[in-house]
Amino acid sequence: MCEHVSVNSKELDSQYLPELRCLVKQLERGEASVVDLKKNLEYAASVLESLYFEETRPIEDPEEELNDIKSDLVPSQVRDWLALTFTRQRDLMRRSEDKPRFRSIVHAVQAGIFVERRNSNTAVLSYPPEVITVFKNVNKWSFDVFTLNEASGDHALKFVFYELLIRYDLVNHFKIPVSAFISFVDALEMGYSKYKNAYHNLMHAADVTQTIHYLLLNTGMQWLTELEIFAIIFAAAIHDFQHTGTTNNFHVQTRSDIAMLYNDRAVQENHHVSAAYRLLQDDEMNIFCNLSKDDWRELRTLVVEMVLATDMSCHFQQIKTMKSLLQTPEEIDKPKALSLMLHTADISHPAKCWELHHRWTAFLLEEFFTQGDKEAELGLPFSPLCDRKSTTVPQSQIGFIDFIVDPTFTVMTEMIEKIVTPLIEEASRSGLTGFRRSSVKSTGSEANCSLNAVDFKSFRDMWNQETHRNKELWKAKAIKGTDTDIQLSLT
Numbered sequence: 111m112c113e114h115v116s117v118n119s120k121e122l123d124s125q126y127l128p129e130l131r132c133l134v135k136q137l138e139r140g141e142a143s144v145v146d147l148k149k150n151l152e153y154a155a156s157v158l159e160s161l162y163f164e165e166t167r168p169i170e171d172p173e174e175e176l177n178d179i180k181s182d183l184v185p186s187q188v189r190d191w192l193a194l195t196f197t198r199q200r201d202l203m204r205r206s207e208d209k210p211r212f213r214s215i216v217h218a219v220q221a222g223i224f225v226e227r228r229n230s231n232t233a234v235l236s237y238p239p240e241v242i243t244v245f246k247n248v249n250k251w252s253f254d255v256f257t258l259n260e261a262s263g264d265h266a267l268k269f270v271f272y273e274l275l276i277r278y279d280l281v282n283h284f285k286i287p288v289s290a291f292i293s294f295v296d297a298l299e300m301g302y303s304k305y306k307n308a309y310h311n312l313m314h315a316a317d318v319t320q321t322i323h324y325l326l327l328n329t330g331m332q333w334l335t336e337l338e339i340f341a342i343i344f345a346a347a348i349h350d351f352q353h354t355g356t357t358n359n360f361h362v363q364t365r366s367d368i369a370m371l372y373n374d375r376a377v378q379e380n381h382h383v384s385a386a387y388r389l390l391q392d393d394e395m396n397i398f399c400n401l402s403k404d405d406w407r408e409l410r411t412l413v414v415e416m417v418l419a420t421d422m423s424c425h426f427q428q429i430k431t432m433k434s435l436l437q438t439p440e441e442i443d444k445p446k447a448l449s450l451m452l453h454t455a456d457i458s459h460p461a462k463c464w465e466l467h468h469r470w471t472a473f474l475l476e477e478f479f480t481q482g483d484k485e486a487e488l489g490l491p492f493s494p495l496c497d498r499k500s501t502t503v504p505q506s507q508i509g510f511i512d513f514i515v516d517p518t519f520t521v522m523t524e525m526i527e528k529i530v531t532p533l534i535e536e537a538s539r540s541g542l543t544g545f546r547r548s549s550v551k552s553t554g555s556e557a558n559c560s561l562n563a564v565d566f567k568s569f570r571d572m573w574n575q576e577t578h579r580n581k582e583l584w585k586a587k588a589i590k591g592t593d594t595d596i597q598l599s600l601t
């Protein structure tokens with residue numbers, strides 16, 4: 111056999127096939143020499159051999175442990191089983207195939223593929239005029255979900271979720287049957303209302319979902335695929351589904367059914383995602399019915415990872431891991447990035463304007479105190495912040511902002527900056543910065559989500575100013591109130 115020729119199928123097509131055809135013609139005319147024929151046959155064999163090696167080459171293992179397992183010693187079935195059962199290689203392999211998505215999204219936008227088809231959908235879910243008015247602010251950090259809830263007759267989640275699926279063109283892209291969406295979101299809202307929680311209700315889910323939209327819009331979402339955008343919006347919408355209004359610790363201490371089911375680990379978070387997915391098992395609610403098997407699997411992997419990472423007991427580990435990743439030149443794992451975005455949105459109200467933050471805090475503390483009342487009834491010690499008689503709200507909020515919220519926003523902003531900056535540079539080199547992603551409907555000047563509009567400084571300044579102002583206001587309350595009464599602290 112002659113020496114190895116490295117060739118890909120494109121080269122074969124463009125260079126060699128015409129030559130081979132020419133040789134066949136020469137043979138037909140009796141013009142080809144035996145020497146030429148032999149040379150060409152040898153070359154053709156080497157090309158085919160090279161292609162064969164390329165096709166059958168074992169795929170590199172991202173998991174080091176698997177590198178030792180040589181493909182010729184281990185049957186491919188066993189290799190696949192090892193990869194599937196003991197590593198996350200399958201997911202990683204699929205994601206790496208998706209790599210050049212930034213470009214493809216840009217091209218899709220340039221080609222006008224993303225077109226809002228609002229009219230065909232509003233025929234099924236009609237918007238009250240008040241909701242349309244409120245949605246003029248949906249791209250804003252200060253979006254008031256309480257007003258939306260009033261305008262929509264206690265359906266803030268339904269409208270925010272639907273609005274975003276339309277704006278990101280996900281209803282069309284994933285062929286979501288709108289009737290299934292309506293059945294699903296109705297059941298979702300009922301689950302959020304099941305325990306009549308002051309804080310963990312459908313308004314909180316709507317708030318986190320809208321906050322994700324803001325982050326996507328203002329931090330250059332072009333680094334995400336449609337599937338990842340769908341996954342994070344869906345995860346936000348379901349992330350506290352059927353919340354019991356009590357903490358994980360309460361579940362563990364009271365040995366609740368779900369604590370038993372999930373062995374005391376991420377008890378509620380496991381339940382939120384599991385119960386939401388169980389709704390989808392009903393054909394009438396299955397909004398994923400038109401997803402391919404691979405998309406379904408990838409979406410589920412992302413959603414499970416994101417929702418489980420909203421367990422606050424993961425917080426410090428999550429921040430620490432991301433901080434150390436930011437010190438290295440390594441690429442940031444997308445599921446980790448998405449998880450940190452969702453976690454940030456989940457604790458974002460202290461970084462919103464005082465009117466919103468104050469209201470959310472009052473609701474959350476009311477929920478904590480209700481748990482404290484139950485703990486007293488059961489003869490259990492009070493959980494932190496749950497004793498309505500002794501909890502000092504302003505101090506707890508200042509501590510929450512200083513130790514949890516500020517560091518989370520800092521790391522998340524740095525993370526997005528690290529991901530998006532190379533894209534901005536790449537886009538500016540190829541002259542692609544000045545586009546709008548037309549799938550995200552612009553209702554105001556702030557809706558520009560082009561890469562050159564990504565303004566990390568303004569974003570950083572904004573949440574810094576809000577948290578600073580909120581802390582000052584809490585401090586003023588702490589000085590004023592010598593009492594420990596929550597009602598006084600919150601008024």
Ligand code: CMP
Pocket residue numbers: 350420422456457460471474506507510
């Ligand atoms: P959850 O929404 O399930 O996930 C994030 C958690 O952060 C939330 O529940 C609360 O337990 C906690 N949290 C959010 N905001 C505050 C706050 N202002 N003060 C104390 N804890 C908070």
Ligand code: MG
Pocket residue numbers: 349350378420421
């Ligand atoms: Mg939660």
Ligand code: ZN
Pocket residue numbers: 314318349350456
């Ligand atoms: Zn939450």
